Amino acid sequence: MLSKGSLLRATLIVVAFIGVFVLIITLRSHDSSKSTPASPKAVATFPAKHHTWVVWRPQAPNEIYHFFEDTQIGIAPYASDPGVGKIITQEVWLESNSNGAIQARHDIERLPDGSLLQEELDTTSTTIIIRGPAYFPIEGNASNPFWCVSKGPPITTNGSITTFPYYVDTTGVTQDGFVASIQSISKPVPPAPSAITGTSPSQALTVPNSVHEWQATGVAQDGHDISKVRIDADDQGRIIAFVEDNFNSAGNQIGTQWYSFGQIEIYASSAQLPSTIFAVPQQVTKGCNS
Numbered sequence: 001m002l003s004k005g006s007l008l009r010a011t012l013i014v015v016a017f018i019g020v021f022v023l024i025i026t027l028r029s030h031d032s033s034k035s036t037p038a039s040p041k042a043v044a045t046f047p048a049k050h051h052t053w054v055v056w057r058p059q060a061p062n063e064i065y066h067f068f069e070d071t072q073i074g075i076a077p078y079a080s081d082p083g084v085g086k087i088i089t090q091e092v093w094l095e096s097n098s099n100g101a102i103q104a105r106h107d108i109e110r111l112p113d114g115s116l117l118q119e120e121l122d123t124t125s126t127t128i129i130i131r132g133p134a135y136f137p138i139e140g141n142a143s144n145p146f147w148c149v150s151k152g153p154p155i156t157t158n159g160s161i162t163t164f165p166y167y168v169d170t171t172g173v174t175q176d177g178f179v180a181s182i183q184s185i186s187k188p189v190p191p192a193p194s195a196i197t198g199t200s201p202s203q204a205l206t207v208p209n210s211v212h213e214w215q216a217t218g219v220a221q222d223g224h225d226i227s228k229v230r231i232d233a234d235d236q237g238r239i240i241a242f243v244e245d246n247f248n249s250a251g252n253q254i255g256t257q258w259y260s261f262g263q264i265e266i267y268a269s270s271a272q273l274p275s276t277i278f279a280v281p282q283q284v285t286k287g288c289n290s
Contacts, residue, residue, distance in 0.1 A: 002135065005283030008083060008187065015164055017213050018068050021225055023103055029103070029258040034090075034186055045176060045177025045178070045216045045217060046177060046178075046216055046219065048219045048220065048222070048223045050176050050178050050218065051169070051171075051173075051175045052169045053168065053173050053214075053231065054166050054167070054231075054239065054242075055169045056164070056166060056167070057165070057167050058087060060096075060100065061096055061097060061098045061099060061100045062096060062097070062098060062268065062269040062270075063095070063096045063147055063266050063268065063269060064093065064246055064266070064268070064269055064271065064273065064277075065094040065095075065096075065153065065262070065264055065266055065267075066265045066266075067091075067092055067094055067193065067261060067262055067263065067264040067265065068089060068091045068190035068191060068192075068261075068262040069089070069092055069190065069259055069260065069261050069262070070087055070088070070090075070091065070187065070188055070189070070190045071087070071088045071090065071258070071259040072087045072088070072256060072258055072259075073085075073088065073256075073257045074255060074256065074257070075253065075255060075256050079138075082135060082138065083109070083118075083134070086112055087110075087112055087188070087227050088107045088117060089190055090108065091107070091108045091109055091193070092106070092107050092279065093106040094164055095269060096269075103123070103155065104122065104123045104278045105120070105121070105123075105155065106119075106120070106121050106123040106277055107119065107120045107121075107122075109133060111132075115132060115133060115134065116132030116133070117134055118131050119281055120133075121278070121280060121281060122154070122155040123154060123155060123278060124154045124155055126152070126154055126280075127153060128148055128151055128152075129149065129152075130148055165205070165261075165264065166238070166239045167233070167236070167239060168214060168233045168235040168237045168239060170237065173214045173231065174215070176216055177218075177238040178214040179216065180214055181212075181215075182211070182212060182213070182215050183211060183213040183232070184209075184211070185210075185211050185232050185240060185241055186213070186230050186232055186243050186258075187241045187243060187260045188260065189241070189260045189261070189262050190206050190260065190261075190262035190266070191251050191263075191266055192204075192262055192263035193263070196274070199267065199268050200273050200274060201265035202266055204263055204264070204265050204266070205234075205263065205264040205266070206263050207234075207240055207262060207263055208235070208240070209232050210235075211232040211233055211234060211241075211251065212232070212234070213230060213232055214232075214233070215228075215230045215231075215281050216228075216239070220246050224249070225246075225247060225248055226247040226249075227245070227246050227247075228246075228247070229243065229244050230242075230243045232260075239261070240260060240261055241258065241259070241260040242260075243256075243257075243258040243261055245257070246257065
């Protein structure tokens with residue numbers, strides 16, 4: 001059985017963009033054990049049930065995307081998820097089908113010290129999640145360095161990401177009172193992927209030195225806390241970073257959730273890439289539980 005924190009981490013991108021961290025905020029952002037000094041209060045411009053801020057614009061069909069993503073959820077430890085409160089770096093591979101929808105995803109998540117937090121493989125036939133050593137104190141089975149903990153429905157039925165990249169919905173953010181400006185990127189951005197021997201990407205979506213910032217303050221998903229949101233995008237509106245900080249009525253920060261994308265490299269699906277990219281990871285040392 002996967003923990004609530006683990007399930008949320010496994011589908012972070014989907015939850016973040018569809019519900020703007022609705023589930024994450026509910027389970028993780030109220031870190032009452034730790035808070036930061038009071039932040040100046042601001043007039044709320046958007047309600048808890050706000051307009052759409054993010055939209056998908058699928059790229060061309062039959063492509064493979066390779067990039068790194070940095071993510072932080074929460075400001076204090078969470079008992080069932082060793083990644084909470086830390087910056088997690090994810091190496092991500094995505095493959096689109098003939099319709100431009102994502103049909104395979106391979107995600108390797110690492111802690112700040114470089115050790116494996118967990119690995120996930122989603123395809124049209126299966127979903128597998130593998131735990132790293134940080135989960136030993138939580139889930140046991142310390143005799144195996146890595147093991148398969150879940151084998152679930154395929155990507156077409158488990159609600160996983162279906163299109164990529166993501167763009168600012170300028171209509172929605174304008175309706176919710178976001179203020180636009182040109183700024184430096186608000187969060188650290190991971191590096192570009194390393195070169196792959198024998199092949200090169202057909203296109204690279206680079207990270208600009210400055211971004212179009214959209215920023216606003218409003219009501220958090222719980223209906224009473226304050227949420228401060230900043231979205232950084234390039235000239236085409238593609239999202240580079242998304243930040244949401246939550247504050248209580250006293251102005252103390254009680255939670256955070258943010259992510260940033262590094263350079264996205266795009267390959268044709270016919271490119272000569274390592275066969276392991278969308279294969280069952282070799283770290284599986286134990287049969288999966290359905």
